[in-house]
Amino acid sequence: MNRKTFLKNLTATAAGVNLLFPKKFYGQSTGVVSSETKTRPSGSKRAIVLGGGLSGLYSAYLLKQTGYDVTVIERGDSFGGRISTYTNPNLGIVQDLGGEWIGENQTDIKSLVKQLGLELVSANVSERFSLSKANADQHKISSGSIDTLDKVIDLHKSLGSNQKQGLDKINFASYARYQGLTEEEIRSMNELYRVILGADLNQISSESVLDDLSALQSALKPKYLVNGGAGQIIQSLVNQLKNQELLLGETATKVSQQKNQVSVELSSGRTIKGNLIVCTLPTAAVLDIKWTPTLPKDLIYSALRMQTGKISKNICFVKSNSNLSNFFQTTNTAAETFYVSDLAIGQNITAVTSISTGDRASLFEKGSDRQKKNLMSSALEEIGILDLVSENPFHFHSFQKSTGRSGFVSLFPPGSYGIKDVWNEPFERVFFAGEHLALHTGSMDSAVASAIQAVSKT
Structure with missing residues (x-):
């Protein structure tokens, strides 16, 4: 069943039994849920x-x-993965x-948000990421270079596979130099997109960056926020799965497949059996599992080639003032970039978010x-206009602690053209999904799109 037919059938089924999120669900951003193990009929379909x-x-x-009883296995102490809302x-x-x-054209995540009864609001910093002549002075990129970028982005849409493979051999920064952009202009683009990609443009294939810039669904074209935070998506989905088995603090150590049955051994010693698996783990985590039969060599090679950009978001609480509206500033400090979302502006206190990338x-x-407080205080001294609150002025968040992975957004270095394609086909009864496997990666939309693609093949 292809993706389009799958969605059509699912919508018809859901409408018939009133299952498509019948009411709005409000809650905190993340939560710990562990459903009780249900007694299931022996003939029921089971998915892991x-x-x-x-x-x-x-x-x-x-x-x-689609009729499965489901067990979700999560190694962390909360659901959400790379989504977390303060x-x-x-x-x-x-x-x-x-x-x-x-993004405006990220239709899968927009559809899900609507189904959940949630609301999108405009992101006040979205225009910052638009490479246009109107923003030329702000980005320190000349109008001529904007024209050049527009031309190569438009040209990319008509390139064949061989030409794209050629572009894939060099990083984007080198390609931009070849097209005539100055070092200052490349540095400006770096500062702009590092906060989304989590890596320097010297590390990423020019084909990968141009593919993102030319795609309507690109993560590089932000437009909206979820009113109340993206964590509400996670809470709502957990609520919809309350009669399923949701396991926290469990790690899959071994996966075995025999004909129409799969089994997963957990770090706790428990074994779970089912008819199929949908694996949404990062590729590095896939390699941590012992597979029987063993993973095909092309999957192993692809997993070893994929990289992940590092992003750390943290909060500084400051006294609210009129200067904080649309605040966005890049520094040379460890905190790197500061910005203020409209949703983070309180009556008396505002949350200023820092985005640090890479090292x-x-x-x-x-x-x-103590080290993080010192780093943040030093960064704030450079800005010089923020008045920290006296009590608990910082909130630090670590994806290393919550997910076990320091990465954030999947990256494709030079020489990686087509390496994610091998994950599109199932490995016997295992189907793969995740932000890193979508046509256009790096967004919540890509995570949702990959899930649709994987489940439509089951």
């Missing part, structure tokens, strides 16, 4: 989902809608510390609280 992020939870929801109702502050922005992100992921 590895990973409790957005892709995993949505895969589980789709499987449930909320403080008393202060009137909401700020996403993981997946945050949604700077590692400082916040691995540092002690």
Whole structure:
């Protein structure tokens, strides 16, 4: 069954039994849920989902809608993966510390948000990421270079596979130099897109970047936020799965397949059996599992080639003032970039978010609280206009602690053209999904799209 037919059939089924999220669900951004093990009929269809992020939870929801009993296995102590939202109702502050922005043409995540009864609001910083002549001065990129970028982006849409493979051999920064952009202009683009990609443009294939810039669904074209935070998507999906088995703090150590049955051994010693698996784990985590039969060599090679950008988002609480509206500033410090979302502006206190990437992100992921406070204080001194609150002025978040992975957005270095294609086909009774496997990666939309693609093949 192809993706389009699958969605059509699912919608018809859901409409007939009133299952498509009949009411709005409000809750905190993340939560710990562990459903009781249900007694199931011996003839029921059973599916196992590895990973409790957005892709995993949505895969589980789709499987449930198609008649499966589902077990979701998540190694962390909460669901959501790379989605996490800080909320403080008393202060009137909401700020996403993981997946945050949604593009105008990211139809899969927009559809899901609508089905969940949630609302999208315009992201006040979205125009910052638009490479246009109107923003030329702001980005320190000349009008001529904007024209050049527009031409190569438009040209990319008509390139064949061989030409794309040629572009894939060099990084984007080198390609931009070849097209005549100055070092300052390349540095400006780096500062702009590092906060979304989590890596320097010297590390990423020019084909990968141009593919993103030319795609309507690109993560590089943010437009909206989820009103109340992206964590509400996770809470709502968990709520829809409340009669399924959702396991936290469990790690899959071994996966075995025999004809129409699969079994997953957990770190706790428990074994779970089912008819199929949807694996939404990052490729590095896939390699941590012992597989019987062993993973095909092309999957192993692809997993070893994929990389992940590092992003660390943290919050500084400051006294609200009129200068914080549309605030966005890049620094040369470990905190790197500061910005303020409209949803993070309270009456008296505002949450200013810092985004650190690459090695700077590692400082916040691995540092002690004292070290992180010193790094943030030093960064704020450079800005000079923020008035920190006196009590608990910082909130630090670590994806290393919550997911076990320091990465954030999947990256494709030079020489990686086509390496994710091998995951499109199932490995016997195992189907793969995740942000890293979608046609256009790096967004919540890609996580949802990959889940649809995987489940439609089951």
